[in-house]
Amino acid sequence: MKVLVPVKRVVDYNVKIRVKSDGSGVELANVKMSMNPFDEIAVEEAIRLKEAGKAEEIIVVSVGPQQAQETLRTALAMGADRAILIKVEEAAEPLTVAKLLKGVVDAEQPGLVILGKQAIDDDANQTGQMLSALLGWSQGTFASKLEIEGENAKVTREVDGGLQVITVKLPAIITTDLRLNQPRYASLPNIMKAKKKPLDEKSAADLGVEVKQRLTVLKTEEPGGRKAGVKVKDVAELVSSLKSAGVL
Amino acid sequence: MAILLIAEHDNASLSDQTAKALTAATQIGSDVDVLVAGKGAQGVADAAAKLQGVRKVLLAEGDDLEQRLAEPLAALVVSLADTYDTIVAPATSTGKNVLPRVAALLDVMQISEIIEVVSADTFKRPIYAGNAIQTVQSTDQKKVITVRTASFTAAEEGGSASVENASAAANPGLSTFVENRLSESDRPELTSAKIIISGGRALGSSEKFEEVILPVADKLGAAIGASRAAVDAGYAPNDWQVGQTGKVVAPELYIACGISGAIQHLAGMKDSKVIVAINKDEEAPIFQVADYGLVGDLFTILPELEKAL
Structure with missing residues (x-):
């Protein structure tokens, strides 16, 4: 089985x-860049x-x-066998990335695609689920444990109430959570x-995908700040402060 | 301008995250229908019908929907999508799992975790763990949106919408539910609690975590949270994690104990009304967002606090 791992x-x-x-955005000039931690x-x-x-x-x-x-060389140094760079200059939205990845999946026919559950820049948490939809595959998202069992994968997922275990039919999409x-x-x-490991370059056109923004970013701003409050000297002062603030 | 809101529930009761997402939905448009997909979920549908601002409730039931797995639920939502301009879900683990699948099937670029509705096609959402806020406008015909519920107040009860049955779509049969291993607790849920007390790595062990955090939580009727460091170290279960990739909360009172205040943690709690930080390091970044800071050893402070309450 081939495994495909998209990295950002x-x-x-x-x-x-x-x-x-x-x-107009976030300052990216002269900023240290790395592989998205979930992709690692x-x-x-x-x-x-x-x-x-x-x-x-x-x-x-x-x-x-x-x-x-x-980023691809880092993944190759960790132990991946070969790499594909799909060169896109502007930031591609998750839907576009999913369409590009579908092109790669169609060509490479992996049995499993493992993606990070979200990228820590746009925090979208979409690409894996979208790729799964476009391929008509099963999805095991937010995985904290992955076991391959013949034609299926057993996935333990981090969900709001605790953990959920499902089995998905292969080929499947897995997205990773922190504790995998x-x-x-x-x-x-x-x-x-x-x-020395092979690294191929492709363009979006090679995969027949038009890179188009569906969302227009009108503005990027600082979040409303919170000011540091006061230091209290002991528990008694803390409790009385909280009582007068009306939260106790 | 009809909107379909996907309800968050566990077949037995409706989560208040639905009521919060409903507030966002009614800011987008007026005709909001709520989809309750599940099994044996009539009571959930009845509860949703009582929320103010709901036009009608669609109840779709079946074995395939009992656990709201991504593939059958996305197929159901897509089968209903024709008559809606906007599809909304709370950004819960179910919403985050299912909605991007719906969006891709509809060829729509999803807008994730909105914190403000600017207009029917323009929204604010956090990026970089909440260190920047983007205003984005969608050019898609249909909008697919998840809502960060901590940013919206819950819609009130007092409505009386009708409940209609909707048929489940064919299950693609790609995945099978095995089991849920959910934390059993009588405490309030993190995402709806009025008071949260959270512990960090400084607790040192799961035993210490329970020994000092739990009694205070019991006194306060508080939910319990944890930093990623505490969860990674095994002091607390994953569903307690507050932060960028855990739960985003905005209680009336948030008490951070032995949490240094990494930006990823702050992203999950800085919208709390009142923040208390207890930490022995007076330089800890958590004090920069805390309304009340108490510098000292949490192993002596927390038992004192428990007695003082």
């Missing part, structure tokens, strides 16, 4: 982002499947600018080896 290049999760003063978990899960003999080949794919190559695994770091020898 995003602002590193440790970076405190800045909103541009003219409201997806890459790790695919590698573990391969190590367990459940998968033969791991293909990573990214939709983005030329620099998304670096702890991604590995790439070792230096593997980083060197990754430079």
Whole structure:
């Protein structure tokens, strides 16, 4: 079975982002970029499947600018076998990304696509479910455990009330939650080896998809701030403050 | 301008997240129908019919809908979509699972987790864990929207809409429910609680977490939350996690104990009315958003607090 893992290049999760003063967006120039953390978990899960003999080949794919190559190289250094860059200069919306990924799935015929449940830039949480819909496949989202059992996958999902276990028919879409695994770091020898692994480039046109924005971003602004309040000296003062604030 | 709102429920009772999402829906347009998909959910449909602003309730029942798995529920929503301009769901784990599937089947770009309705096609939504707010306008014919319920007040009762039966769509049969492992608790739900007390990594173990957090929670009738660090360390179950990728809450009172205040955590609770931070590190970022800060050892402060209540 082939496993396809889409990865996104995003602002590193440790970076405190800045909103541009003219409201046109978030400052991305000279900001550290990394692989979306949920996608790292997806890459790790695919590698573990391969190590367990459940998968033969791991293909990573990214939709983005030329620099998304670096993100793909990171995934190759972790242990993916080959990479595909779908070069798109402007930010592509999840629906467009899902259509592009469908093109890759049609060509590569993986048995499983593992995606991060959301990207930490747009926080949309859509691409996996959308790809699943376009392919007519099953979906196991927000996975905290994945077990391949013959023609099916058993997925333990993080849901609002706790955990839900479902089985999905393969081929399937899996999206990862935080506690699925702890991604590995790439070792230096593997980083060197990754430079020689194949990386193909494609365009949206190659996949027959028109990149079009359905949503127009009118404005990006800072959230309403909260001011630091007062420090109280002890529990008694805290309780009396809360009583006078009317919340106790 | 008809709107279909997908109800959040567990077949037995209607979640108040539905009433909150209803408030967002009625700000978009006036003709709001509520879809209750489930099994043995007549009581849920009756409860939804009592919410003010509901035009009618559609009740679709069947074995395939009992757990509201993505594929059969999306097929049902798509089968009903023709007569609606907008499809709305609360951004619960069900809403987040199902609605993007609906959107793709309708060739619509979903607008996720709106926090404000600007007009029928324009919405505000947080990006970058709430560190920026985007105003987006949809150019799609149909709109598919999830609602961050912490940003809307619940619609009141007092309506008397009719309940009609809707037939379930054919189940694509792609997935099977095995079991739910839900936390059993008499405490209020995180997303609807008036008071939440949350613990972080400083608690040190699940035993300590229970020993110091639970008695205060019981005294206050509070729901219990946790930071990602505490959940990752196994001190608290995943469904307690508050933050960017956990639950987003806005109670009257939020008490953060031993939580440093990573931006991912703040994203989940900074809309609370009053925030209390208890932390031994007076430089902890949590104090920058707290109305009342108490610097000290939570293992002595929390038992004192429990006695003082």
